[in-house]
Amino acid sequence: MRLLVVEDEPEMALALQSALRRHDMIADHADTLAAAMEMIPLGSYDAIILDRGLPDGDGLSLIPRIRQCRASIPVIVLTARGRLAERISGLDSGADDYLAKPFAFEELLARLRAVMRRPDHLRPMAVKLGRLSLDLDHREARVENMRFDLPRRELLVLEALMRRAGRMVPREILMEAVFGMSDEVQSNTLDSHISRLRRKLADADAGVTINGVRGVGYMLMEQI
Amino acid sequence: MRLLVVEDEPEMALALQSALRRHDMIADHADTLAAAMEMIPLGSYDAIILDRGLPDGDGLSLIPRIRQCRASIPVIVLTARGRLAERISGLDSGADDYLAKPFAFEELLARLRAVMRRPDHLRPMAVKLGRLSLDLDHREARVENMRFDLPRRELLVLEALMRRAGRMVPREILMEAVFGMSDEVQSNTLDSHISRLRRKLADADAGVTINGVRGVGYMLMEQI
DNA sequence: CGAAACGTCATGTTGCCGCAATGTGTCGCA
DNA sequence: TGCGACACATTGCGGCAACATGACGTTTCG
Secondary structure, eight states, rough: EEEEEEOOOOHHHHHHHHHHHHTEEEEEEEESSHHHHHHHHOOOOEEEEOEEETEEEGGGGGHHHHHOOOTTEEEEEEEEEOOOHHHHHHHHTOEEEEEEEOHHHHHHHHHHHHTTSSSSGGGOEEEEEETTEEEEETTTEETTTTEOOOOHHHHHHHHHHTTTSEEEEHHHHHHHHHSSSOOOSTHHHHHHHHHHHHHHHTTTTOSSEEEEEETEEEEEEOOO | EOOOOOOOOOOOOOHHHHHHHHHTEEEEEEESSHHHHHHHSSOSSSSEESSEEEETTEEGGHHHHHHOOOOOOOOOEEEEEHHHHHHHHHTTTSSSSSESSOOOOHHHHHHHHHHHHHOOOOOOOEEEETEEEEETTTEEEEEEEEEOOOOOHHHHHHHHHHHTTOOOOOOHHHHHSOOOOOSSOOOSHHHHHHHHHHHHHTTTTEEEEEEETTTTTTEEEEEO
């Protein structure tokens, strides 16, 4: 799961990033509208968390521009301006949800989950392949009914692969899903994770295999 | 715009219906879970407004059943049970939004608009010819529903040919599509790829042929 | 402070890709 | 019609880049 947090207050941004990260999501950060507009076409985000009061304008003005380049990214507006009229104008600007500060982080999470379940994203809540199942809401993998715990990065790899189970996932896409664009990784780190994940899947007898296609990427398949 | 209001209190239901009608929407009404379940498959609703405390159970239990028959109807839960934990569990049950009573009708409208604003998800561009199809987004070919893996260069050849299926593709164009204009290839490398590709297409019984025309180029045709 | 996780390096392995050698059909020309 | 030139077809092979995997040092987190 890959998010963009558009927020100018460093503390708030950092708090959000680390909290989201603790829930196994990758959150990039932009502190101005301009920065956000550059990052959105590049990273393929699953959702955007948007503040209103930004140094170079109202966050709401970003929404139409987002819709222009990628129509279906969910946007959650997260702001101190929580009066009724502001909520309404926010939603009418194209936001998918509107949450007023102060807020409970748990509610933000729930609204994120809700917003990403939307049909635009045709995202099933749980995927199953072979003996392996992955609950995308609770970020928890299972083999049959046994818990199958994974470190953060490996879980991100598995998630990206399972979301397109049975289809090729280009290496580039995987890289973006596992590492944000902030961290640039130059070496074969992804290969390491794939390797480790392969071993664990085999040890747990998960009934799935990761096939690599040279020059393209990886694919998760049911074992034969 | 066609809505279903699931709500047991007659006054509230009536108020909603008339208010929605004043905004040019059609709102049907169900006062029990059972009634709602009958109506949903029949009327093709654009959204559902759902109360929780219903005579025959919690409205939330309706959501999974809705998702079963028509996955993509937006559901807004509208209820007096507005505590944080309840909001979270509501959203996690699959609701698209959660609004606590008392509420401003204007906000319900805004949230309805937000939830129904759904840009038609444009399918990844795909080309099909014979039994062969090619997903240009994911750079992935299929014969019927079997994956049809190809090395990078061969896939590039196939892509260039399928984009112009049924038409002649001059050799020069192919060269440029397969090797950039940067790389100069001096020998009959393209012919190699064409040859290998032909064999694979035949082996997979893809229902297409590559015809070569002397002095011009190649053309991809449906097999006779 | 210890353990798990992560990124990097080094080494072994695979298989694509470009090349060239050879085969096959087509066309021009006498 | 016969012959040779040419364009394309096919196949084997070697170089090399991409991938696989295990080891190691650093970082992160409880």
